[in-house]
Amino acid sequence: MGCDSKVESTDGFVNWQDIVALTQSHCKMRDPSRVERIINEFVQGGPERMQLVSDFDYTITKQRTEDGGPVPSSFGIFNACKSLPVSFKEESNKLYHKYRPIEIDPHMPPEEKVQYMIEWWTKSGKLTSGFPFDQAEIDQIAGKYKNALRDRTHELFDDLNRLQIPVLVLSAGLGNSVISLLGQANLMYPNVKVVSNFLQYRDGLLDGFQQPMIHTFNKNEAVLDGSEYYDLVHNRDHIIVMGDSIGDADMAAGVPASSHIMKIGFLFDHVEANMEKYMNTFDIVLVDDQTMDVPRALLALIERQHKLRLAGNGVASATLLHT
Ligand SMILES: C[n+]1cn([C@@H]2O[C@H](COP(=O)(O)OP(=O)(O)O)[C@@H](O)[C@H]2O)c2nc(N)[nH]c(=O)c21
Ligand SMILES: [Mg+2]
Numbered sequence: 001m002g003c004d005s006k007v008e009s010t011d012g013f014v015n016w017q018d019i020v021a022l023t024q025s026h027c028k029m030r031d032p033s034r035v036e037r038i039i040n041e042f043v044q045g046g047p048e049r050m051q052l053v054s055d056f057d058y059t060i061t062k063q064r065t066e067d068g069g070p071v072p073s074s075f076g077i078f079n080a081c082k083s084l085p086v087s088f089k090e091e092s093n094k095l096y097h098k099y100r101p102i103e104i105d106p107h108m109p110p111e112e113k114v115q116y117m118i119e120w121w122t123k124s125g126k127l128t129s130g131f132p133f134d135q136a137e138i139d140q141i142a143g144k145y146k147n148a149l150r151d152r153t154h155e156l157f158d159d160l161n162r163l164q165i166p167v168l169v170l171s172a173g174l175g176n177s178v179i180s181l182l183g184q185a186n187l188m189y190p191n192v193k194v195v196s197n198f199l200q201y202r203d204g205l206l207d208g209f210q211q212p213m214i215h216t217f218n219k220n221e222a223v224l225d226g227s228e229y230y231d232l233v234h235n236r237d238h239i240i241v242m243g244d245s246i247g248d249a250d251m252a253a254g255v256p257a258s259s260h261i262m263k264i265g266f267l268f269d270h271v272e273a274n275m276e277k278y279m280n281t282f283d284i285v286l287v288d289d290q291t292m293d294v295p296r297a298l299l300a301l302i303e304r305q306h307k308l309r310l311a312g313n314g315v316a317s318a319t320l321l322h323t
Pocket of ligand 2: 055056058243244
């Protein structure tokens with residue numbers, strides 16, 4: 001259905017019920033009035049105050065494809081490469097089976113998990129060392145999944161590029177796969193930055209991951225402190241955060257407390273069991289939504305008001321259908 005917005009207002013105020021994408025039955029909001037307030041702040045602030053932070057795996061890629069085919073994670077794309085030594089695959093599997101249950105253990109407090117996660121990413125880096133590896137292998141596999149991106153991802157990235165809104169793709173996975181897939185899908189616009197774990201080479205052989213290590217518990221904007229990207233976005237206090245895991249909601253941690261943050265969560269697995277947690281964590285929960293329609297609807301409103309302002313018309317007085 002695209003990002004239709006049915007907005008009729010004489011004072012520029014947007015009612016959430018008029019945003020068609022938000023009225024869909026699979027779009028859930030704990031507090032619609034809060035969502036409405038933030039949208040109006042975004043609309044009034046304009047594109048120059050906006051930034052978007054997104055997870056990659058199962059947020060930019062789909063959680064479910066039309067043909068039911070699986071979508072590998074960024075580490076999964078690497079692990080599917082044929083030239084990897086058998087011992088690498090075995091050891092890496094062992095690590096996964098040891099640490100993944102800890103990562104998702106609902107009883108262990110996060111403070112305790114951090115050490116285990118650092119251990120996992122460190123051991124994984126050590127394993128990813130000492131053998132030759134050609135990026136072309138990742139490119140070949142990633143290329144097969146260009147169509148596994150959410151519907152209208154291209155339109156979303158076009159919107160963001162046109163509005164010059166910085167996009168941070170933050171992934172605790174493997175950056176080489178992320179960049180490869182986004183690049184082959186022609187989405188690596190100049191306003192897109194990928195912060196993730198990248199392969200490092202020494203003397204022609206793999207030598208683990210480059211620093212800083214990005215794991216599930218430091219996967220937020222604080223890790224950017226002092227970087228060029230931080231300088232670019234630190235004045236942009238209107239933030240859209242998108243993710244599919246509960247931890248993704250914290251990706252804007254590190255930005256000034258006064259910021260307005262809209263957290264969008266894509267929920268697919270174990271919907272009933274997870275619903276309450278997602279509703280308490282994200283402002284908007286999208287259940288089995290494999291599109292970018294909701295973030296696009298927000299951007300359409302921001303762009304519409306921006307254009308009216310540029311045209312010398314301070315408030316929205318137009319009726320705009322099917323933008
Ligand atoms: C170190 N390490 C971490 N992971 C997983 O990769 C995920 C990357 O984290 P993420 O960027 O939050 O991606 P997500 O969208 O999949 O949540 C983590 O949640 C871990 O479960 C890993 N997965 C594989 N296959 N191999 C690894 O070495 C490895
Ligand atoms: Mg994810």
